[in-house]
Amino acid sequence: MKKCFTLLAATLVAISLTGPLMIRPATAAPLCDKLGFAGLLAKCNRGEPIEVTLASGKPLGKPEVTLQSGAYYVMKISADGSAELAITGASFFRAIWMNEIVINGIEVRPMAVDSLEFDEAGVAAMSFIAIKPGSYEVRIPNTTSDSQKMTITIQ
Secondary structure: OHHHHHHHHHHHHHHHHHOOOOOOOOOOOOOOOOOHHHHHHOHHHEOOOEEEEEOOOOOOOOOEEEEOOOOEEEEEEEEOOOOOEEEEOHHHHOOEEEEEEEEOOEEEOOOOOOEEEEOOOEEEEEEEEEOOOEEEEEEOOOOOOHHHEEEEEEO
């Protein structure tokens, strides 16, 4: 009986490791191996900053940005004050874990964001960890030009 149980257990392990029954938990792939005490917020896990410009008649930024799931990013949003403009992208904002938004030295730690609106010139820095893979769009609301949107892909 013991040999039969051992053989059955070994067979199940072999099937689960090599066959279609293999189930593994989903994991994010951070940018570095040694995250240390800070975890995903570690300096080695930071991706390139994302620059967004809110200016009347000017492009929002790079048309396409690719992020790594599990990596830490900072999106710097600068408005020149030429018009009252906002950036919206609820689906993207729900695909990330928002650490904080810093506006004029004031740190805000929101649960969720739909948009940020600038009535005058200013800068907001939003730090986050990319979580949910997919393709998302952030844009200036009520615009149709391709230069007024940015496609952000999380891999």
